[in-house]
Amino acid sequence: MNEKRKSSSKVRVRFAPSPTGFLHIGSARTALFNWLYARKNNGKFIIRIEDTDIARHQEDTISLMLNSLKWLGLNWDEGPDAGGRYSPYRQSARVDIYKEYTKKLIRERKAYHCFCSPEELKDKREKALKDNKFYKYDRKCLNLSAGEIKKNIDLGKKYAVRLLVPDNKTITFADNVYGTITVNSSNIEDFIIIRSNGLPTYNFSVAIDDALMEISNIIRGEDHLSNTPKQILIYNALNFVPPDFTHLPMILGSDGQKLSKRHGSISIESYREEGFLPQAILNYLALLGWAYDEKTTIFSASELVDKFSLDSITKKPAKFDYSKLLWINGHYIRDTEDKKLKEVIKKRVLQNILSKNKLEKIPAGHEIVEGLDEKIIKIVPLVKERIKTLSECDKLIGPFFVKVEYDAEIKNHFKDKKAFAAEVLNKTLDSLANTSKDKSNFNSSTIEHNLRQLSDQLNVSFRKIAEVVRIAMWGATISPPLFETMEIIGKEEAIKRLESYKNILAARL
C-alpha cells in the first residue's frame, strides 16, 4: 500500500456525485469548475460514484447523470464507464479497501469499535439538544477491552467503527477561496467511519479515495467546508498528504434558500427539454461564483478553459437568476449557425409539433415530412432572434406546420372594425388572384409591395393592414415577419387562411 500521495505535480481532479437523482444545477457547476481546472492545466478529470448509502441509491440515475454531463460537453478521462488505472470508480466496489484501512486504524488504536445502538445515540443527542447543551459522542465504547469487544462480536452485536479524534489539536488548512480555516479538534466528535452494515461513511471513503486516486485538488461545494477538518483528521491518521482544497460558494434559489424543486427546474435534463443550449448553461454556470474581468459575460467553453482560474472564485453564495440564463440562451441561439439550429429545431418539430397534432388537423400537404429541411432552413433566420429557448420556438412556429386555430379572442379581435378587416382581406385576396399564376411571384417583396399599395389606397397605416393579414395568417397578434412567413407557407395555404378568417368575420358581421 502506498501510504503517501506521490508528489507528482500532475493535476487530477474529480467530480464525485452520489446517485440519488438527476444531475442538478449545483452539481453541474461543481463538475464544470473541476473540468475547467483539469483542462486548463492539462490534468485529468475523473468521475467517481459515491454510492455508499444503500437506502438512497438509485442505480438508473448514474447513466442519467453521465448523460447530462456528456450533453454539457464535460468529458472525463477516468470513470466508472471509462475505466482507468485507479479503478474501480465506484465506492460500492471499493469496500474491501476501506475495510483494510479500518483494520489498520483499529490496530494502531486510532479507531475503535462502537456497539452503541443508533437509538441510544439518538436519545442522547436529542436530550442534549433539548437542554441546549453541546453534544458530542461520550466515548462510551472507547475503553472496551479486547475481551469485551470479542465477546460482543461473538454475541452477534452490531457495531460501527469510530475514528479516535485527538483532543484539543488545531486543524488548519488553506482553502483557495475561503483562506485559512482553523478548527479545534475538540469540537469534533469521534465520528463514525464504518457503519454497522460494513459500509463506510462519506468522510471516510472520500478521504481514502481522494488520496488513493492521487487527487491533487478538491473542488466542491461550500457545504463541505465543515467536513474538511474531519477528512484531514483521516488523512493524518492514515499518513496521507491532504490535497489542495477549493470550496465553491453555494447556489441558492431567488429567495436565498437552498436551491430546490420549489424554485422550478433544477435538473440539467429539464433545462435541456425546455430548449436550453449546453453552451448557454455552461456559460451561465461559470458566472455563478466566478468572473474573469469587469465586463466580459459571454465565454465559449474554450475561452472558459483559457481564462479560468481558482483565484477569481468569489465567496458569496449566488442566487440563481433564471432571466439571465434566458438572456444568455437567447444570445447563443442567435449565435448558432442556421444549419445547426435547423437540426435541433427539426427534432423538436417532429417531436413536439407534428407528433402532437392528429393527422386530420394537418392540412393537405402539411403531413408530408419530406421537404421539412428546406422549410425549416427558411424559418430559422425568421425566428432565431426572437426566441430565448427552443420551447418558445415550438410555440412561435407551430402554424408553419399545422392548421391555424383562431381562438375566441382572436375571432373577436376586430370588434367594431370588422368591416375594415373584411375589406383588407378581400382586397388582399383580389390582389393575390390577380398576380400571375406563376408561383415564383408569390414572394415576400411582392407581398409587401402589394400590401403597401393597399395601405396607400385605403389611406390606412401599414401596420393596421399588416395586423389584419397577420391575424388571418397566424391566428395571433404576434408572428414571425409576415411576408417571409407567407412566402414559406405558400400561396395556396395563405389564401386558405385569408378566406377562413374572412368567413369568421362574415359570420359575425
Added chain:
RNA sequence: GGCGCAUUCGUCUAGUGGUCCAGGACAUAGCCCUCUCAAGGCUAAAACAGGGGUUCAAGUCCCCUAUGCGCUACCA
C-alpha cells in the same frame, strides 16, 4: 446550543488603502429603429448591512453587532 463561513445596485459581479461623487451585465423604465414580437442602438433609475476603530486617506485593514448560510446523522 456548539463550530465554521459569508455580507457592493432587485440579481450576477468588478474593486486587493488614494485613479470609486463605485465600473459592467441581466432585469426594470423611457426614447430611436420597426409590419407584430424580438433583436439592435441610446438614455435613466439602482449598491459599499450597521456601529466603532487604524490611517493623512477605507468598499478595500481590525473589532463588535445584525442578518444569512453550512456542518453538528450509522446522508453525501
